Structures are given as structure tokens and as C-alpha cells.
Amino acid sequence: MEKEIIIEQLKEIIKPYVQEKEAFEALTEHTDFINDLKINSANLVDVILDIEEKYDIVIDNESMERMLNVKAAIEIISTKLADKI
Amino acid sequence: MKFQEIISRLPYSKPFLFVDEIIHIDEKGVEGTFTFDENLEFYKGHFRDFPITPGVILTETMAQIGLVCLGLFLLNDTFSKNTSIALTSTEIDFLKGVYPNEKVTVFSEKIYFRFGKLKCKVWMKNTKGEVVCSGTIAGMIV
Numbered sequence: 390m391e392k393e394i395i396i397e398q399l400k401e402i403i404k405p406y407v408q409e410k411e412a413f414e415a416l417t418e419h420t421d422f423i424n425d426l427k428i429n430s431a432n433l434v435d436v437i438l439d440i441e442e443k444y445d446i447v448i449d450n451e452s453m454e455r456m457l458n459v460k461a462a463i464e465i466i467s468t469k470l471a472d473k474i
Numbered sequence: 475m476k477f478q479e480i481i482s483r484l485p486y487s488k489p490f491l492f493v494d495e496i497i498h499i500d501e502k503g504v505e506g507t508f509t510f511d512e513n514l515e516f517y518k519g520h521f522r523d524f525p526i527t528p529g530v531i532l533t534e535t536m537a538q539i540g541l542v543c544l545g546l547f548l549l550n551d552t553f554s555k556n557t558s559i560a561l562t563s564t565e566i567d568f569l570k571g572v573y574p575n576e577k578v579t580v581f582s583e584k585i586y587f588r589f590g591k592l593k594c595k596v597w598m599k600n601t602k603g604e605v606v607c608s609g610t611i612a613g614m615i616v
Contacts, residue, residue: 429562430614430616431563431591431612431613431614432562434588434589434590434614437588437589438588450589453589
């Protein structure tokens with residue numbers, strides 16, 4: 390799946406949990422979920438569960454710990470999707 | 475883990491322990507009770523001359539029984555004195571009042587327990603079997 394498509398889908402998923410609307414509007418690959426968007430760690434769990442549901446993948450603890458910004462999320466989603474095929 | 479052992483491991487004490495007994499507990503959920511003693515301090519001020527249990531205390535009671543007792547059970551030996559927990563979100567509807575000396579029963583069903591976060595559907599009933607409040611509560615290990 391193309392990176393731009395994943396970014397758009399990610400934006401839909403994280404939108405309800407974002408505290409910093411401006412950082413969200415200006416979201417790039419380098420946007421950090423906690424520091425830039427001010428998503429708290431509890432809501433980050435919900436973001437990850439929503440990602441699992443959206444892409445029908447399972448995120449393990451190790452991936453969860455790495456999934457702190459948009460870039461890492463795209464990498465993990467892409468890898469897990471590739472593993473499925 | 476025995477019911478009494480779970481209660482003794484809770485990180486609360488009077489006047490902020492709101493669990494008397496656990497009636498049932500398994501991986502999916504928990505059921506427990508608490509009786510609101512009329513001498514509890516907050517009744518003196520909530521409300522003045524009209525004591526009724528504050529919504530935040532009902533929420534806390536549902537969190538202690540429904541979330542913390544269940545979390546302790548699920549974590550078993552990985553929960554220690556050094557484990558710190560935090561309430562992360564609540565969404566509760568209040569339907570009926572709870573007055574001094576009333577006994578309530580709290581029911582909780584696990585929605586998920588992932589990455590250290592436990593989210594549950596909770597509800598509280600009075601002795602008449604009426605639902606007094608219900609909603610969802612989540613907390614996590616921090």
C-alpha cells in the first residue's frame with residue numbers, strides 16, 4: 390500500500406485522540422504521537438487497537454513500543470501487511 | 475488468587491477503600507460489593523443537610539472493584555507494591571441516587587486488556603436490583 394494512502398488512513402484513526410489540532414493539520418512522517426499531537430499513552434493503546442482492526446493485523450509489544458511517530462507506524466503497518474500475503 | 479488476598483493487595487485504605495467483598499472473579503470480569511457507611515466524611519458536605527453519595531465516589535467504587543480488582547487478578551504475581559496504576563478515562567451515566575448505609579453491587583466486563591491498559595464495561599446495582607450507574611472505565615500501569 391502506498392505511503393500517502395496509509396498516512397491519510399492514519400489521520401482518520403488518530404483524529405479523535407489528538408489534543409494539538411495545529412500539529413495534526415500539519416502532520417508529516419516525522420510527527421510524534423505523544424510529543425507533537427499530545428496523545429496520552431492510554432489513548433495511544435486505542436490508536437493501536439484501531440490500527441489492528443483497520444488493517445486486520447496484530448501489533449506485538451515490541452512493535453507497540455516502537456510506534457511513537459507516523460514514520461514508525463507506517464513501517465510497522467507495511468511490514469505486517471506484507472507478512473500477511 | 476483468593477478474594478480476600480485480592481482485597482488485601484489493593485493499594486487503598488480507609489477512608490478511600492470502596493471494596494467490601496468480591497463475589498465472583500474470572501478472566502472476563504468481576505462482581506463485588508460495598509456498603510456506604512453513613513459516617514463517611516463526604517456525607518457531611520454532599521450535600522449540606524442532605525447526604526447523598528457523590529457521583530465521583532460511585533465512579534471510584536466502580537473503578538476499584540471493576541478495574542483494579544480485576545487488573546490485580548489478571549496480572550497476578552506481576553503486580554507488586556512497586557506497580558503504579560492510574561485511571562485514564564471514565565464515561566458514566568448516573569440513573570439513581572445512592573444514600574447513606576446503602577449496599578451496592580458492582581459488575582464489570584472486560585472489553586480489552588492490552589499493553590498494560592484495562593478497559594471495562596461497568597455497572598452498579600442497588601439492593602432492589604436497580605441499575606444506579608453504568609458506563610466504561612479504563613486504567614493502566616504507568
